[in-house]
Amino acid sequence: MPTPRKTAEGTGAGTTVDHLTETYRAHYRSLLGLAALLLDDTASCEDVVQEAFIRVHSARRRVRDPEKTLAYLRQTVVNLSRSALRRRILGLKLLSKPMPDMASAEEGAYDQLERDDLIKAMKGLQRRQREVLVLRYFADMTEAQVAETLGISLGSVKAYGSRGIAALRVVMEAKA
Secondary structure (H helix, E strand, O other): OOOOOOOOOOOOOOOOHHHHHHHHHHHHHHHHHHHHHHOOOHHHHHHHHHHHHHHHHHOHHHOOOHHHHHHHHHHHHHHHHHHHHHHHHHHHHHHHOOOOOOOOHHHHHHHHHHHHHHHHHHHOOOHHHHHHHHHHHHOOOOHHHHHHHHOOOHHHHHHHHHHHHHHHHHHHHHHO
């Protein structure tokens, strides 16, 4: 059984840290230029090249031929640049979607006050009127379903609902 080739560090076959360091010194600027052709800002280019060296360093034992270290670095720079561009495109797509209309804090406060006023007004209604309105408009039931649920006639549901809305209108308009 053949033994793996030993490097200067005493590890198995692959590119040595010393060789990778020399490659960094000799080719950092050219790799930065490659990234600059693919990306548009210096910071991203520097990040991509640094990440490429980190990844090749982590996988240096798989680079059997030290002469191919630069080729691995170039390919890693290209792949990382593509990934960076994909993330940017996805970010732009997400940003280009219109933001949902949101009420201002002031509008939210007014809405809360109106809800509070409505709840107080509802509590002032007769029990049957309140039951009919809650089931009809808040539980989204049909008049027939309300009649069945409360055990009253369809005509009674209509009458209680009509009177309840009229009473709410009077109370809410008085507060406005």
